[in-house]
Every structure is written in structure tokens, then in C-alpha cells.
Amino acid sequence: MNTVQGLRERKKIATREALHEAALKLAMEHGFDRLTVEAIADAATVSRRTFSNYFASKEEALLYGDGARMAAMLEAVRARPAAESPWTALTASMRTLFPERGPDEDWVARARFIRSHPSLLVQQLATFSSFEKELAAELAARLPEEQRSATRPRLIAGCFFTAIRVATVAWLDQPQGTSLQDIAERALAEAAGPFA
Structure with missing residues (x-):
């Protein structure tokens, strides 16, 4: 069976x-x-x-890859040691969002294509929002009792996704001299603030 x-x-x-x-x-x-x-x-x-x-x-079919990457990242966060802080677990799991050897020309073309269509961007944001809620629930369990609130896990998840989005847009806008992973890691380090 x-x-x-x-x-x-x-x-x-x-x-x-x-x-x-x-x-x-x-x-x-x-x-x-x-x-x-x-x-x-x-x-x-x-x-x-x-x-x-x-x-x-058709929008959902086009953006399926985003959802699959988000699901893989969520699983990677869940697999991290329970004692890790939320931000450390997120940063360590970030690479699952991007192709293993870095984005190829097809990935870049697709990302730019999605970015050029408002209805696709709206659907993409809805996809990210649903994963943000799931991620926040996972992060809440990692927070010490005294740091738990209704907003903190959601704020951490929201800051993480915003940093990833900003890094991706910055990378797509510049000549391809720096890797997307490097820019994403830098953005996460800059956004870490009180979460690190």
C-alpha cells in the first residue's frame, strides 16, 4: 500500500x-x-x-516554484537545532530559497518577468504572506518565554522576508558581479538588529 x-x-x-x-x-x-x-x-x-x-x-501555476522554495525553507528552519535563535535559524536556512549553484539565466529571466507584471507580484506577495504566518508559528517556539508576544514572531518573519525581497530586487537591478546569496546574507545581517 x-x-x-x-x-x-x-x-x-x-x-x-x-x-x-x-x-x-x-x-x-x-x-x-x-x-x-x-x-x-x-x-x-x-x-x-x-x-x-x-x-x-494561471498566476498560481506560474508562482508554484516560489511556494515550493518557501516550503523547503520552512522545513530547513524546522530542521535547525531547537536551541538556535529564530534569526540564526532563518539565516542558516536562507540558501534553500535560491538555486543551489546560484541563479542561472532562466531563473533571472523568470524573476524579472514576474516583477514586471503587477498581478503576479500581488499573487507572489500573497504566497509570501501565507508562509510568513507559518514561519512565525515556528519561530515563536524558538523564543524564550519572556520574549514571546503576539507580534514578535511575526515581526521577525516579516523582517526576514522583507530583507530577502530587498536583496533579490537589488541583485536583479545591478550588474551580476556579486552573488545573490552574498547580498541576501548582507541584507539579513543589516536587518538583524535586535533579532540576532
Whole structure:
């Protein structure tokens, strides 16, 4: 039974990835405004109904990679030693947000593409916001009792995501001389303040 469930789960992951990749490819080739759910489903060789089982919109399909990276980062934070401070655990887990060998040309092109479409930015911010809540809950458990409040874990999570967003935008805006990880680490160090 576990083998069957494992196979089904792998198939679901593969289908989700295929839809995401098809959405990205079509959007980059033909533009976001011309992208349709039908075209994504056709390119991934699935039905429109299958698309709807995985994503609610073309925006969600396009931004699936962001959510996957956020989920991996959240898991990396959870795997850090329980005694680590929230900010230390976040900083150590930051690299899971970016491609292992640093962003390649496709990643950069996709990031710039998303940045150039307001509806995608809104959806991206909604994705980050939902993970910010999950991350805040994880960080709350790492805070000493005397530092716990309704706002502190959310403030830490919000500052972390803001620092990452600012670092990414700064890196995309400059000639590629410095690595994104280096800029992100610098931004996190500058934002650490009372959280370090």
C-alpha cells in the first residue's frame, strides 16, 4: 500500500511540476496576457479539469516554484537545532530559497518577468504572506518565554522576508558581479538588529 501511495504522490508532484514548467515556458514565450489555463493544460498534456485540481489560476501555476522554495525553507528552519535563535535559524536556512549553484539565466529571466507584471507580484506577495504566518508559528517556539508576544514572531518573519525581497530586487537591478546569496546574507545581517 505504501508503494502505491508513494507512486501516486510522485505522480502528483510530477504533474504539478509539469504544469508549472509549462506555464513558465508559455508565459516567457508568448507573454503573460496571452497565457491561458487551456494552453498550460495542453502543453502539460493534461485536461483543464486536471489543471484545476492542482492550481486555481494561471498566476498560481506560474508562482508554484516560489511556494515550493518557501516550503523547503520552512522545513530547513524546522530542521535547525531547537536551541538556535529564530534569526540564526532563518539565516542558516536562507540558501534553500535560491538555486543551489546560484541563479542561472532562466531563473533571472523568470524573476524579472514576474516583477514586471503587477498581478503576479500581488499573487507572489500573497504566497509570501501565507508562509510568513507559518514561519512565525515556528519561530515563536524558538523564543524564550519572556520574549514571546503576539507580534514578535511575526515581526521577525516579516523582517526576514522583507530583507530577502530587498536583496533579490537589488541583485536583479545591478550588474551580476556579486552573488545573490552574498547580498541576501548582507541584507539579513543589516536587518538583524535586535533579532540576532
